[in-house]
Amino acid sequence: MNRSRDAGPQAGERDDLSARGEELRNMFSRARAFTEELLRENERLRFRVSGLQREMEQAATQGPAAGSPAVAQLQERVRDLEKERDELLARFRQVEEMNRSVAARYEEIDAQNNHLANLYVASYQLHATLDFSEVLDTVKEILINLIGAEAFGIFWVDERHHHLKTEASQGMGTSVPDKIRPDRGPLQRAAAGESYYADPLPDPAGVDAAHPIACVPLRIGTRVIGVIAIYRLLTQKERFEPLDFELFTLLAGHAATALFSSKLYQRSEKKLSEIQGFLDLLTAPSPPGAGAP
Amino acid sequence: MSAATFLVVEDSPTMRQLLVFSLRRLKECRIVEAVDGVDALKKLTSERFDLVITDINMPMMDGLKLISLIRANARTKSIPIIIVTTEGAEEDRKRGLALGANAYIAKPVQPSDLLKAIASLLEASRN
Numbered sequence: 001m002n003r004s005r006d007a008g009p010q011a012g013e014r015d016d017l018s019a020r021g022e023e024l025r026n027m028f029s030r031a032r033a034f035t036e037e038l039l040r041e042n043e044r045l046r047f048r049v050s051g052l053q054r055e056m057e058q059a060a061t062q063g064p065a066a067g068s069p070a071v072a073q074l075q076e077r078v079r080d081l082e083k084e085r086d087e088l089l090a091r092f093r094q095v096e097e098m099n100r101s102v103a104a105r106y107e108e109i110d111a112q113n114n115h116l117a118n119l120y121v122a123s124y125q126l127h128a129t130l131d132f133s134e135v136l137d138t139v140k141e142i143l144i145n146l147i148g149a150e151a152f153g154i155f156w157v158d159e160r161h162h163h164l165k166t167e168a169s170q171g172m173g174t175s176v177p178d179k180i181r182p183d184r185g186p187l188q189r190a191a192a193g194e195s196y197y198a199d200p201l202p203d204p205a206g207v208d209a210a211h212p213i214a215c216v217p218l219r220i221g222t223r224v225i226g227v228i229a230i231y232r233l234l235t236q237k238e239r240f241e242p243l244d245f246e247l248f249t250l251l252a253g254h255a256a257t258a259l260f261s262s263k264l265y266q267r268s269e270k271k272l273s274e275i276q277g278f279l280d281l282l283t284a285p286s287p288p289g290a291g292a293p
Numbered sequence: 294m295s296a297a298t299f300l301v302v303e304d305s306p307t308m309r310q311l312l313v314f315s316l317r318r319l320k321e322c323r324i325v326e327a328v329d330g331v332d333a334l335k336k337l338t339s340e341r342f343d344l345v346i347t348d349i350n351m352p353m354m355d356g357l358k359l360i361s362l363i364r365a366n367a368r369t370k371s372i373p374i375i376i377v378t379t380e381g382a383e384e385d386r387k388r389g390l391a392l393g394a395n396a397y398i399a400k401p402v403q404p405s406d407l408l409k410a411i412a413s414l415l416e417a418s419r420n
Contacts (some may be wrong), residue, residue, distance in 0.1 A: 114403065117315065125306060138306075146311070199322075
């Protein structure tokens with residue numbers, strides 16, 4: 001053996017190596033303890049995870065524990081709320097129905113109000129004057145503005161000659177004669193006291209005096225004094241409305257009275273004026289020198 | 294709707310009374326009547342109106358002439374105008390609206406239609 005091998009490391013070096021070995025051993029031992037601790041924690045967590053998975057599976061399949069008081073209470077509450085919701089829905093439907101009914105009633109009252117306004121204005125205007133031509137104008141205005149007639153005639157019954165005398169006409173051009181003999185058709189029926197309304201309305205192409213689309217007798221009691229005949233409606237008016245029939249009824253009575261009384265008044269005024277003239281002539285003082293010779 | 298003043302221009306006394314009757318359903322409104330376009334212009338120069346309702350066919354001055362004069366005047370040009378007429382053809386409607394009317398109602402008039410048109414025009418003019 002050579003010296004160097006026999007001699008080995010020096011004492012300082014041995015101490016140093018020993019210290020480092022000790023240090024490494026300590027480090028490994030701490031690492032081992034740490035690893036063992038990690039393994040234990042891992043095992044504990046795996047156990048916990050598998051436990052939770054089991055619980056979740058159980059919860060998914062079974063739901064909450066049936067029959068527990070809390071669940072029963074909640075179920076009762078749900079039932080109450082569902083009942084309340086059903087009651088509210090029923091009430092809501094009832095109120096909705098009531099609203100619809102009120103809206104329909106409102107529309108009905110509004111229409112009725114409109115009818116009354118039309119009838120009031122028409123009758124007011126018919127009796128607002130004793131001038132025959134003004135009454136005639138009012139009848140024309142009612143026919144045009146309130147009923148929507150475009151072509152019409154207003155006839156007076158001449159009982160002596162058995163014909164209808166044209167008092168006024170509108171939109172008829174030259175197609176309306178001064179006199180019409182009502183031998184047949186709607187005019188004859190109207191002259192006999194019967195109203196006539198064409199249904200459906202014919203094509204408004206031409207106007208034929210003998211073929212009106214509506215005919216209303218003007219009556220005082222049972223006596224027919226005149227006839228209103230409508231031949232065509234305004235472009236925008238397609239048919240007669242319920243209000244129109246009410247206006248026709250009003251015209252049949254009120255227009256007849258108004259026309260007749262204004263005509264009588266006109267005649268009486270004329271007569272009065274004639275009589276007054278005659279009386280004035282009789283009572284006038286004689287001019288000087290006009291006495292008997 | 295608060296205290297609006299309306300000018301109703303209509304030569305037919307029956308129709309005028311019916312329009313006034315319908316307008317009275319509106320609370321707090323004042324209604325002035327004119328018998329034709331000339332009468333309406335006189336009233337327009339002496340008073341301020343919130344809305345004009347006019348017929349077309351009238352003696353002296355018709356509704357269309359009246360509308361063009363209202364629109365030509367700086368003081369009255371923004372007054373809403375409603376035409377109420379027997380002329381119900383589409384070309385008449387277009388002509389009336391082209392002249393400056395804001396609404397066109399054909400006779401016979403449903404008061405509810407008239408009141409709706411008035412409410413909407415007054416609302417628009419106030420906004």
